[in-house]
Amino acid sequence: MTQTTNPPSVTTSPASIGRLVRDARKQRGLTQHELASLLNTSQSAIHRIESGNQNLSLEMINRIANALESPLITPGAGGTSTNLRIAGNTRLEGSIETRSSKNAAVALLCASLLNRGRTVLRGIAHIEEVNRLVEVLDSIGVRTMWSSDGRDLTIERPDVLDLDNMNADAARRTRSVIMFFGPLLHFNDEFRLPYAGGCQLGARTIQPHLQSLRSFGLNVQATEGYYRATTTKSAEGARTIVLTERGDTVTENTLMAAAMTPGVTTVRNASPNYMVQDLCVFLTMLGVEIEGIGTTTLIVHGREHIETDVTYTISEDPIEAMSLITAAVVTNSELTITRAPIEFLEIELAILQEMGLDFSLGHEYRSGNGFTRLVDITVEPSMLHAHADKIHPMPFPGLNIDNLPFFAVLAATAQGQTLIHDWVYENRAIHLLELNKLGANVQLLDPHRLIVVGPTRWRSRDMVSPPALRPAVCILLAMLAARGTSVLRDTYVINRGYEDLATRLNRLGADITPFYE
Ligand SMILES: CC(=O)N[C@H]1[C@@H](OP(=O)(O)OP(=O)(O)OC[C@H]2O[C@@H](n3ccc(=O)[nH]c3=O)[C@H](O)[C@@H]2O)O[C@H](CO)[C@@H](O)[C@@H]1O
Numbered sequence: 001m002t003q004t005t006n007p008p009s010v011t012t013s014p015a016s017i018g019r020l021v022r023d024a025r026k027q028r029g030l031t032q033h034e035l036a037s038l039l040n041t042s043q044s045a046i047h048r049i050e051s052g053n054q055n056l057s058l059e060m061i062n063r064i065a066n067a068l069e070s071p072l073i074t075p076g077a078g079g080t081s082t083n084l085r086i087a088g089n090t091r092l093e094g095s096i097e098t099r100s101s102k103n104a105a106v107a108l109l110c111a112s113l114l115n116r117g118r119t120v121l122r123g124i125a126h127i128e129e130v131n132r133l134v135e136v137l138d139s140i141g142v143r144t145m146w147s148s149d150g151r152d153l154t155i156e157r158p159d160v161l162d163l164d165n166m167n168a169d170a171a172r173r174t175r176s177v178i179m180f181f182g183p184l185l186h187f188n189d190e191f192r193l194p195y196a197g198g199c200q201l202g203a204r205t206i207q208p209h210l211q212s213l214r215s216f217g218l219n220v221q222a223t224e225g226y227y228r229a230t231t232t233k234s235a236e237g238a239r240t241i242v243l244t245e246r247g248d249t250v251t252e253n254t255l256m257a258a259a260m261t262p263g264v265t266t267v268r269n270a271s272p273n274y275m276v277q278d279l280c281v282f283l284t285m286l287g288v289e290i291e292g293i294g295t296t297t298l299i300v301h302g303r304e305h306i307e308t309d310v311t312y313t314i315s316e317d318p319i320e321a322m323s324l325i326t327a328a329v330v331t332n333s334e335l336t337i338t339r340a341p342i343e344f345l346e347i348e349l350a351i352l353q354e355m356g357l358d359f360s361l362g363h364e365y366r367s368g369n370g371f372t373r374l375v376d377i378t379v380e381p382s383m384l385h386a387h388a389d390k391i392h393p394m395p396f397p398g399l400n401i402d403n404l405p406f407f408a409v410l411a412a413t414a415q416g417q418t419l420i421h422d423w424v425y426e427n428r429a430i431h432l433l434e435l436n437k438l439g440a441n442v443q444l445l446d447p448h449r450l451i452v453v454g455p456t457r458w459r460s461r462d463m464v465s466p467p468a469l470r471p472a473v474c475i476l477l478a479m480l481a482a483r484g485t486s487v488l489r490d491t492y493v494i495n496r497g498y499e500d501l502a503t504r505l506n507r508l509g510a511d512i513t514p515f516y517e
């Protein structure tokens with residue numbers, strides 16, 4: 001593997017320097033406290049620097065760089081972006097472990113606000129989406145501390161949250177901040193949240209959240225740049241909530257609202273998806289009784305006060321496992337993906353089997369949460385043919401909506417013509433047209449339907465990442481298969497949801513070099 005030699009040049013923007021300091025500190029496994037003592041300053045000063053709230057002199061930047069023994073921070077002109085150079089047409093081999101999921105991590109970070117005891121999230125992924133939410137938590141006075149091996153995050157909330165100080169820039173970079181509504185309605189009569197951001201997938205409503213949370217006394221008005229929330233006491237006794245959409249985050253928001261509302265809440269049309277199951281198991285460990293975990297009817301017995309020291313191990317990410325299966329297929333490699341959460345991949349694997357994929361499953365074992373079923377999946381080089389029927393997602397237990405984009409790459413690898421129907425997002429399918437730049441034959445029939453004709457002779461290209469996580473990973477995976485050297489620019493979007501993807505693929509034989517501009 002080639003190493004990058006040039007450290008990134010950065011603007012003197014406090015926010016970009018703050019991010020670099022934070023990343024370098026975490027890479028060295030230091031807490032904010034430890035870095036502060038190396039620099040003879042206070043932890044709150046480091047917090048300010050990392051939050052981008054401190055203008056730094058060049059001398060101070062150099063002192064931090066020395067303390068972190070990191071060449072990463074070199075002031076210069078221009079902005080910074082993370083990019084990847086991919087020498088393609090490589091075979092992968094060996095085995096790779098599935099990391100914990102982004103989507104459970106963000107729900108659990110929000111749920112930690114319910115707990116007045118200490119929450120430890122074990123195995124939480126080091127991804128940008130987590131970093132943004134941790135920044136938001138830090139800004140409202142929550143203490144967050146990474147363990148020295150960087151795997152666990154300890155979270156302790158203060159008695160009173162400083163919501164006026166919320167880091168709006170960090171909050172606006174993620175959609176997940178909408179999951180603050182459920183916990184916060186228990187503690188504050190009035191608060192505001194910045195409008196949610198995230199990938200560009202088309203309009204995503206929060207109406208189902210507002211409809212559900214009204215039953216818990218939350219009223220929200222959308223004003224310039226912010227949702228303004230007011231709360232009234234919700235009606236006593238039992239309540240039944242019928243969700244208008246079987247969405248993951250709306251189910252999670254409803255669960256967090258129900259968890260601390262005394263009485264019994266029945267949630268119908270709930271999502272039984274993987275991140276919701278993680279949240280249910282976590283809430284159960286906090287003493288909240290939940291019936292029906294893994295089904296579309298959840299019955300929650302709320303508790304007025306939650307104060308429990310808890311350690312929860314986040315389960316493995318089915319979407320990452322699917323990405324790695326796709327990496328094996330597109331590079332025609334034999335690869336073992338360990339710790340794959342099989343319950344959430346069964347339909348994907350059944351379709352791949354129909355398409356001619358040769359794979360085997362090991363024996364089942366449990367994830368660290370004691371609940372999620374895992375297997376090791378070994379993928380063999382195979383000649384795929386197009387699936388006879390259209391490929392479309394459904395809420396769990398259907399083919400996962402976030403796994404659908406990978407079927408565009410798989411279909412492009414297969415012989416024949418495949419129809420892919422993404423009824424969910426207005427703007428996600430369109431990003432998959434970018435695969436054409438790498439030699440694929442993808443035609444957009446309308447914003448939701450694609451025809452993919454394979455097989456593809458992938459060719460290399462210099463491209464900017466599409467502004468959507470899964471399509472950007474699809475481009476990266478196709479680049480692994482392309483002859484010649486490709487460049488993928490602006491990969492922040494991939495780092496939102498994948499930890500060290502380039503390094504981990506390199507360990508399997510890929511040749512990916514990160515560089516910064
Ligand atoms: C942090 C997190 O967990 N994010 C996941 C979650 O986002 P999240 O739960 O926020 O997804 P949304 O609520 O935005 O739903 C996604 C889209 O599906 C539509 N919709 C959803 C359910 C339904 O029964 N009918 C319907 O039409 C919504 O209107 C929206 O356009 O679920 C999405 C859909 O699985 C995933 O892509 C996201 O990765």
Ligand SMILES: C=C(OP(=O)(O)O)C(=O)O
Nearest residue numbers: 175198199402469470497
């Ligand atoms: C769409 C996704 O996530 P989010 O809800 O965080 O935008 C995703 O994970 O592909």
